[in-house]
Amino acid sequence: MINKKLSIKDIAKLTNTSITTVSFVLNGKGRISKEISKKILDVAAKNGYEPNRMAVGLRTGVSKVIGLVVETIGGVFFGEMAKVIEEEAEKEGYRIIYCSTNNNIQKGKDVIKMLSQQLVDGYIVTPMKGLEKDIQNLIANEKPVVLIDGYFPGLDIPYVLVDNYNSAFNAVDHLLHAGYKNVGLVTADLDLVQLQDRAQGYKDALKAHHIKEDKKLVFKLPFQAGKEESIKAIKAFIEQHKQMDALFFTTNYLGTMGLECIQELQLSIPNDLAVVSFDDNEVFSLYPPGITTVRQPTYEIAKSAIDLLLSQMNGDKDDISKVKLRIPSQLIQRGSTILKN
Amino acid sequence: MINKKLSIKDIAKLTNTSITTVSFVLNGKGRISKEISKKILDVAAKNGYEPNRMAVGLRTGVSKVIGLVVETIGGVFFGEMAKVIEEEAEKEGYRIIYCSTNNNIQKGKDVIKMLSQQLVDGYIVTPMKGLEKDIQNLIANEKPVVLIDGYFPGLDIPYVLVDNYNSAFNAVDHLLHAGYKNVGLVTADLDLVQLQDRAQGYKDALKAHHIKEDKKLVFKLPFQAGKEESIKAIKAFIEQHKQMDALFFTTNYLGTMGLECIQELQLSIPNDLAVVSFDDNEVFSLYPPGITTVRQPTYEIAKSAIDLLLSQMNGDKDDISKVKLRIPSQLIQRGSTILKN
């Protein structure tokens, strides 16, 4: 049964009607009698009619496609997001077209330009510094945009992300309550607000416990470092600061590399070094004695983002430009941060 | 600088030419003088002209979009694939539209039907039993399809995947060479040829070592089992067969659950139980003492698949229906399978 790809013109011919009538019936618009409607509907169903998306898109200017621009699809975090987003979008007849930027501004610009060639009705984007203009341009062209996992400070573009500041604060607070005194921070030297918020949470938690921040205990991994180098660097950092009794990693990428370092240095978790990492994943749950993590509410984040976007695309005329959702995270406590001594 | 979305008609007006002339120049088709060409090209460039994809699609029947249908984007394996595929496709001006099936046949059918509404020029699909008709239908409609990570036995549809049989054979062979005598198998009760091929590799490796297969040492995890149940079941299986000194897991999902079981049973790897799992990932490289794995050549698989597809879509008239690529894997040896005793 090969699809003959029939058009409304064909249906019109088969039913002795006009294409207008067919179109009206199929879209429930004009007023057409029950009998004719039924006849048309029957023929359409029997032949498995599907409208030509291109034609519809050309005529209406609506593609029913959403652009999802993420840093990299490889990660668990974005993978799970993509799943939820896809699922929800499909319910409303939207497809997802996915692009990754690999944290490269030019790639980000290209991707957005590419998507904006009328192909896409709305966007979910993980923001990077340098993309402000491009995103604002989209909005100026009436395309709904929702940022995810980050935001542009000072700009009124809706976003939804985990509450990075409080998550980090709580994580470090937890360490301090457990009796650890010298908590170090390992973060990446990327110009991302998420990371800055997390770092701020770390600092403020120390302050709340009346501990003076020791800048030496904060390590920023250079962005362009490869995995080999990174591990070397983190190892060196750990070795040079024996007084540290706990470490907070601001991303799971850093966290897993940290584990590798600690393993190679033959340190014991948590006796020699307690560990907390952002982003929960399988490694952290399995790795003995279990690594305490900040679990991002991926489902909620993704769901909120796509809901927000869909409501905009469905013609909701509310101004969502000021919607800024910071969703609380959950601290998953495991063996890596049990009470000291 | 808001995109005014100008059309070739606008360009024609601006340059005192006709839309035909503009179209010809922009596509390098007809014969138009140098001067006029330059004028048109200049105006187009200055205003950032981009053709309306919908219009092009409607007229030419070509969407420049590739459909990627996978089981789930969540996993590392498919995430990496997606990345490579996206990258290569982009070089030729194609975008990727991604859909997941979650191993649900109906969802698979729906997804393919949805994509086939003229939106998509070609497909990369992870096959599932029950989708044969739908895929053949696509091919009958002249849409190029490449299967990935699986195949349909008996059907001439091009595919590319890891050499499951030999990979499994080698893994088990490695265990036997290392001195393990009672090698068990944990696989999933899914009707997927990949898994069957892996199981066959296991059996034949035993045979090659003149070991009679003990059906009791083969465990098939029921498909619909949730994580809790699965772990319970695997634990029970391990406990009931104390004579086993090694286990081969046919997927990384099973492998990580297996680790959890072994941990809970307080068995030591590899002294009490040696372990090999299909699919390498971070958990296996980090988990002490390191888990030996079959590393799939994700890059090569993805690259071959997209190359194959692109060459077809670019009008290569070779018949690729018989292209069947089984790419060798690499056995990553780690502490979980060191020489016995």
Next chain:
DNA sequence: TAAGTTTGATAAAACGTTTTACTTAATGAT
């Protein structure tokens, strides 16, 4: 010079829809 050929440019049709404006027939009101 007449006839053929090449060069440069264009008009118009087509792709498959949606939608506006219109027609015709039937119904209702007075």
Next chain:
DNA sequence: ATCATTAAGTAAAACGTTTTATCAAACTTA
């Protein structure tokens, strides 16, 4: 019986391209 209203259906334009067929002018050839 007349006019207004409503119901049911349709013609035709438009969306932005690509491509075929055509045309006029310029250039060759004999």
